[in-house]
Amino acid sequence: MVRENFGGFQLANLFEQELQKQSVFLNRDAISQHFIPKELPFREKQLKEISSILTAALQGKKPNNVFVYGKVGTGKTCVVRHVLQELQEFKQKSSARVESCYINCRVHNSKYKALQKCCKEFYPSENFLGYSAAFVFEKILDFARKNKNQVLIALDEIDKVKDLDELVYALSRGNDELEQGEGAITIIGISNNVLFKERLDARTKSSLCQEELVFAPYNAEELKEILKQRVEIAFKPKSVQESALNLAAAIAAQESGDARTAVLLLLRAGELSDKESKEKVSDEEVKKAKSKVEEEVIYNMIATLPDQEQLVLYTIALLAAKQKPLQKITGQQEPGALMSGEVFEEYKRVAKKFKESNVSARWFRAYLNELETYGIISTTKSGPGMVGNTRLIRLNPEASKVKESIEKEISG
DNA sequence: CCTCCACAGGAAGCGCAGGAGT
DNA sequence: ACTCCTGCGCTTCCTGTGGAGG
Numbered sequence: 001m002v003r004e005n006f007g008g009f010q011l012a013n014l015f016e017q018e019l020q021k022q023s024v025f026l027n028r029d030a031i032s033q034h035f036i037p038k039e040l041p042f043r044e045k046q047l048k049e050i051s052s053i054l055t056a057a058l059q060g061k062k063p064n065n066v067f068v069y070g071k072v073g074t075g076k077t078c079v080v081r082h083v084l085q086e087l088q089e090f091k092q093k094s095s096a097r098v099e100s101c102y103i104n105c106r107v108h109n110s111k112y113k114a115l116q117k118c119c120k121e122f123y124p125s126e127n128f129l130g131y132s133a134a135f136v137f138e139k140i141l142d143f144a145r146k147n148k149n150q151v152l153i154a155l156d157e158i159d160k161v162k163d164l165d166e167l168v169y170a171l172s173r174g175n176d177e178l179e180q181g182e183g184a185i186t187i188i189g190i191s192n193n194v195l196f197k198e199r200l201d202a203r204t205k206s207s208l209c210q211e212e213l214v215f216a217p218y219n220a221e222e223l224k225e226i227l228k229q230r231v232e233i234a235f236k237p238k239s240v241q242e243s244a245l246n247l248a249a250a251i252a253a254q255e256s257g258d259a260r261t262a263v264l265l266l267l268r269a270g271e272l273s274d275k276e277s278k279e280k281v282s283d284e285e286v287k288k289a290k291s292k293v294e295e296e297v298i299y300n301m302i303a304t305l306p307d308q309e310q311l312v313l314y315t316i317a318l319l320a321a322k323q324k325p326l327q328k329i330t331g332q333q334e335p336g337a338l339m340s341g342e343v344f345e346e347y348k349r350v351a352k353k354f355k356e357s358n359v360s361a362r363w364f365r366a367y368l369n370e371l372e373t374y375g376i377i378s379t380t381k382s383g384p385g386m387v388g389n390t391r392l393i394r395l396n397p398e399a400s401k402v403k404e405s406i407e408k409e410i411s412g
Numbered sequence: 413c414c415t416c417c418a419c420a421g422g423a424a425g426c427g428c429a430g431g432a433g434t
Numbered sequence: 435a436c437t438c439c440t441g442c443g444c445t446t447c448c449t450g451t452g453g454a455g456g
Contacts, residue, residue, distance in 0.1 A: 110431090112431090112432085132432085132433085133432085163440095163441095306443085308443095339418090339419090340418090340419070340420090341418060341419065359443090359444070359445085360444070360445050360446080361419090362420095362421080362444085362445070362446080362447095363443080363444060363445075365419085365420065365421070366421085366444095369420095369421090381420095381451095381452085382418090382419085382452085382453085383452090383453085384452090384453065384454090385453090385454095386418095386453075386454090387416090387417055387418070387453070387454055387455090388416090388417045388418030388419055388452080388453075388454085389417085389418065389419050389420070389450090389451050389452045389453070390417095390418055390419050390420085391419080391420080
């Protein structure tokens with residue numbers, strides 16, 4: 001190994017140095033978002049419920065379809081994948097004919113794409129690209145028929161499927177085509193959109209929702225336990241202070257009850273500790289990680305926003321920063337509140353400056369609503385003291401760095 | 413009380429891109 | 435290769451809403 005000598009100071013190989021750096025992590029992967037833990041605390045009830053529904057498959061009978069919903073980070077995906085995994089393991093020891101596949105509908109977002117993915121799972125060595133939907137579907141039926149398989153299809157983020165009615169209809173019609181004792185197809189739908197169920201076709205709804213499971217958000221105590229468990233496998237012993245862990249749990253519980261943010265918070269805190277060569281993760285790092293995670297979340301969201309919506313948001317951030325006095329307000333409104341009409345006028349100017357066209361006022365209002373549901377801005381109805389019925393717009397404090405983020409996004 | 417203001421948000425329809433069927 | 439179809443982003447048009455002002 002070549003070593004350079006700078007005035008008597010010996011420089012070790014750069015990578016060697018990096019690798020020798022001490023870390024608070026033991027197994028960093030175990031705290032990444034994609035990691036599926038062996039145990040799922042506070043979800044025993046749901047685990048039992050799903051497995052008791054699916055047990056029928058082991059007896060060669062068709063289980064009811066299941067629809068699982070709850071907010072992000074409440075363990076829906078983990079629970080379903082866990083149960084399917086257990087089922088596969090149990091199958092090895094018995095003679096049951098059960099096959100399952102997991103499909104993320106964010107990626108496979110149409111009937112055709114989802115069926116393709118199914119086929120790929122069941123016939124790994126064959127390729128059905130280019131074949132018609134009917135043919136691909138027939139292949140899946142064959143798969144059930146051939147070995148009298150009970151086929152379980154888990155559709156995650158099922159609300160992303162464009163023609164869901166047709167997909168569900170096709171799959172349930174498939175069951176009619178399969179003779180008694182020839183196997184069957186069961187759907188496990190997962191969604192984090194609670195309202196989405198109501199938008200479904202009545203037939204689809206009754207078919208999909210034969211069994212329903214709701215996942216409530218975790219509270220601070222539960223998040224604490226979950227984090228504790230993850231810390232044990234992901235971090236070196238005693239490298240995370242108890243108070244830091246509690247803080248992370250409390251923050252996540254307050255925000256959303258989302259286990260993913262909680263885990264991400266600790267991951268970032270750990271990285272910060274490493275960076276500063278500290279051997280422990282303390283409150284300080286968690287606090288720093290909090291703003292980092294918030295920024296990350298906001299930045300990621302902004303980056304996926306349509307260009308025009310970014311401009312709308314940018315305009316709001318611009319005006320909020322300027323604290324531009326509002327001419328039309330007669331009463332004394334809280335500072336920083338912007339009137340939607342004025343923002344629209346300014347937005348048109350901003351768009352011109354960037355040599356972009358602008359959307360109509362109607363669509364501008366729709367963008368405002370969207371930005372509000374994302375939690376980047378908040379709006380209130382104009383009350384007494386002001387002419388007309390408008391909305392007062394405020395940039396949420398967590399989104400204070402929006403302007404910089406968008407400038408970065410526009411220039412990059 | 414009526415009218416005006418300054419919007420909110422529903423409904424219909426339009427042009428386009430991309431995928432399916434032929 | 436070609437039409438046909440459909441979802442998507444958007445505009446246009448319209449009705450509704452809540453307060454100010456005469």
